[in-house]
Amino acid sequence: MEKKQLKQLEIPKWGTYLRGRWRECFASHLSLKEQQEIWLNDFLWHLCSWEKVKCLKQDDAITAFHQQAKHKCTIFYQFIDDAYLYEHADTLTIKDLPYIEGDMYYKTCM
Template identity: 45%
Template sequence: MGVRTGFRKELRVFEVHKWGEYIRKSWENSFAGHLSKEEKNAIYLESFLWHLCSWKAVPCSTKEEAVRLFHAKQKDKCLIFYQYVDTVYLVESGRGLDVKDLPYDPFHMFYGDIYVMDWDKKWTFIMTHEGECGPYFIDS
């Protein structure tokens, strides 16, 4: 685990390698745990976790409302991860974490879908590689 550069200094971000698969599964269990395996297959959840929102399988906020809710949330400790990358960023002291701070590139094959999840798995914010889909915010 190393300190991640590129984030604002006051955000205390740690880069953790090889956590991606575990964190994605944890996210799925927390936010899509109410779905059966068949329901998950029907919305192609294995392809993109954000299909949970685009297929309306969970109540969520979208677009500007999702961004507003993300900014309003307390973000003392949260995780930032991607759909297809095994590096996870652990953010401590993330009170001022803003959408502009997220290491997000919608045109990059691997960094195009980004997820932010609070440490207690009570909310998540998602930005996708598809302009018409998202951002999304789920608050449990």
């Protein structure tokens, strides 16, 4: 991380909790049966690929991430149990993240 004021704090073993919260926030309109039918427990992004929510993809998603106001945010991944809390995250870019391969999710902290 360059000379940014960006601060990163690793939060060990929070991945499961955050993935559950993500499902509560974005998939609560689906029954448990509907969630199982799209394999949501295996891949959170299935909510998007099965078009159960509106979402941005690929370059549009990256652009929106960079433009999002995010003084604080939490980053978590599909298959990694650690999460990361970022403070002074307004300058956070994809290149700053510890893992750029695979499925990444974030939540801004208001």
